[in-house]
Each structure stands twice: as C-alpha cells, then as structure tokens.
Amino acid sequence: MNFGGLNTVWVIVMFDLPTDTRQARKQYTIFRKHLLNDGFVMMQYSVYMRHSASDENAQAHAKRIKCHLPPDGEVRIIKITDKQFGRIEVFYGEKHKKIEQPPEQLSLF
Numbered sequence: 001m002n003f004g005g006l007n008t009v010w011v012i013v014m015f016d017l018p019t020d021t022r023q024a025r026k027q028y029t030i031f032r033k034h035l036l037n038d039g040f041v042m043m044q045y046s047v048y049m050r051h052s053a054s055d056e057n058a059q060a061h062a063k064r065i066k067c068h069l070p071p072d073g074e075v076r077i078i079k080i081t082d083k084q085f086g087r088i089e090v091f092y093g094e095k096h097k098k099i100e101q102p103p104e105q106l107s108l109f
Contacts, residue, residue: 009058010085013040013048013065017073027070034068055079 018024040048052058
C-alpha cells in the first residue's frame with residue numbers, strides 16, 4: 001500500500017457483530033477486548049481506531065485482527081494517512097466530545 005511517502009497511518013476497524021444470543025455476545029466481547037488490548041480506542045459504536053507508525057505496523061495490527069475474527073458478523077479494516085484522517089468531518093447533536101488527534105510523538109516498541 002502506498003501512502004504517498006507518509007509514514008504514519010490510522011487503522012480504523014468497523015464491525016457489525018451479532019449479539020442476539022449469549023454466545024454471540026461473548027464473541028463480541030472477546031473481539032472488542034482484543035481490539036482494546038491491541039491499543040485501539042473507540043471512535044464511535046462498533047468503530048475503533050489506532051495510530052500506527054508505519055504501513056508495516058498497520059499491516060501487523062490488521063493481521064492480528066484477522067486472527068481474532070468472530071465466527072459470525074462482518075469486520076472491515078480501513079487504513080488512512082494522517083492527512084486523510086485530518087479531513088474527517090465530524091458533526092454533533094446537542095452533546096459532543098473532543099475530536100481525536102494524532103499523537104504528538106511516536107511510540108517505539
């Protein structure tokens with residue numbers, strides 16, 4: 001994937017998972033906890049995101065997600081640059097919260 005020379009990438013995971021049975025809710029919870037443990041934060045319901053230092057790092061997170069997919073439902077992964085992320089338009093009703101910002105410095109693992 002070529003991001004036009006930009007190194008930092010946002011990984012956005014969107015999912016629609018069933019919660020109609022006890023087992024389905026358990027699978028949903030396990031998947032959600034995996035995202036949180038992998039550094040994702042909730043952007044909105046069923047949409048989680050995390051900042052990655054490079055496309056290679058973003059690919060590694062996507063691979064981990066694919067290894068933890070629940071048996072039912074749908075999961076989508078989008079990778080976008082900081083510039084693309086900055087162009088997201090957010091609209092609020094009466095209640096609103098602070099818009100997510102890229103980290104000021106990169107974390108090295």
